[in-house]
């Protein structure tokens with residue numbers, strides 16, 4: 001089998017160019033449901049059958065590399081993977097202009113200058129995990145979390161058994177449907193775990209889900225990278241917010257060290273030989289505090305999480321072993337996917353848009369209040385000018401002293417332990433009955449200071465975060481404090497981490 005080089009369109013390998021490829025006209029776009037680095041995603045209907053599908057448009061217009069390698073990867077990998085927990089790629093279609101272009105000039109294709117619209121047609125999934133989790137008032141029960149985690153790990157085990165590393169596991173790439181099925185999606189960064197020469201890029205996986213070995217510069221890694229990301233999702237499901245979300249690589253590593261301890265030759269033999277180990281070595285060793293910080297989790301959940309978030313990738317639990325963990329055998333058992341509730345469609349793109357609109361409405365309202373303070377209803381303004389002025393000043397001061405407008409409590413840009421738990425969790429901080437009821441005390445207080453994280457409010461979280469960044473020696477070459485990851489930073493912007 002010939003493998004496409006970077007930027008080369010390997011036509012033999014691609015279904016769309018096999019001549020029999022159908023036109024985009026076979027589908028009717030209904031609405032946009034996703035916007036990623038590599039293209040827009042639409043909900044669409046197949047005209048003939050009425051079947052609802054997801055269409056992912058591959059961005060080629062501004063791509064320097066011609067037909068994007070990520071799309072080639074995704075098509076190649078998904079042609080090979082067929083599993084109930086991996087999204088199914090049904091076909092690839094081309095816009096009519098694309099078909100004309102292909103018919104007109106074979107030469108332009110060989111030069112990899114194909115510019116027509118290419119769409120990947122996927123089975124439609126009602127939600128992604130980030131979008132669904134963001135629904136106000138939504139609470140996942142323990143059996144639901146177990147059911148989702150079981151499917152996530154089953155999908156990962158299948159990929160790993162087929163020598164595929166996903167390399168971008170995060171909530172937005174975990175799709176769910178109203179039949180309770182969970183499927184892994186977005187294989188644009190995936191790679192084969194059994195390449196003869198392992199010299200992978202370490203600039204993969206969205207920052208809050210990126211494991212320490214990649215942040216320390218490892219280029220030889222394996223399935224354990226996906227397990228770390230899955231562990232972060234697990235903790236997020238249990239806690240309601242990402243547990244470690246730094247805005248840049250040094251901050252992310254610091255958050256990992258705070259929770260999981262700093263690496264040394266005892267807890268991670270060979271760590272000191274990783275490329276940037278010395279650049280990120282904290283001034284003082286930090287001890288592992290995961291079990292202490294997350295002590296409000298159920299003990300079996302904590303046991304499993306502890307094994308998924310181990311610093312040393314060679315000691316990290318495999319997907320298969322995780323599936324055999326006591327957590328999944330103990331009552332309450334994972335629920336039957338079919339019994340999961342059905343929700344109105346929720347994708348991260350839409351919830352993010354709603355949130356942006358809410359924020360801009362609130363800002364407009366705030367600006368209007370500042371410009372036009374409401375005059376005292378009972379006093380004619382002209383007679384009470386001094387008093388009005390006083391009122392105005394008072395009003396402005398009040399406005400400035402007000403906390404920022406209330407936003408959905410589970411915003412991804414916010415660190416885990418700054419504020420109370422999001423509203424989809426019970427107010428005592430425990431997820432559901434069956435979870436340890438005695439450890440919700442800190443969460444009850446609303447503002448928490450669990451573990452190493454200082455207590456601070458929403459509005460000042462960024463500043464406070466900065467002050468907690470440790471005194472690292474200089475970062476590694478190519479690491480900047482903002483947006484240093486050419487692949488991931490682009491993706492991270494969707495969360496507002498690296499803007």
Ligand SMILES: Nc1ncnc2c1ncn2[C@@H]1O[C@H](COP(=O)(O)OP(=O)(O)OP(=O)(O)O)[C@@H](O)[C@H]1O
Pocket residue numbers: 033034035036037038039040041054056087122123124125126127128131168172173175185186188347348349491
């Ligand atoms: N099969 C599908 N059914 C429903 N929604 C989907 C489907 N595939 C993708 N989406 C939605 O579109 C979003 C973006 O899709 P995807 O991650 O595949 O695109 P991308 O360009 O690779 O994005 P990113 O830059 O985040 O990696 C997903 O988070 C999801 O909400």
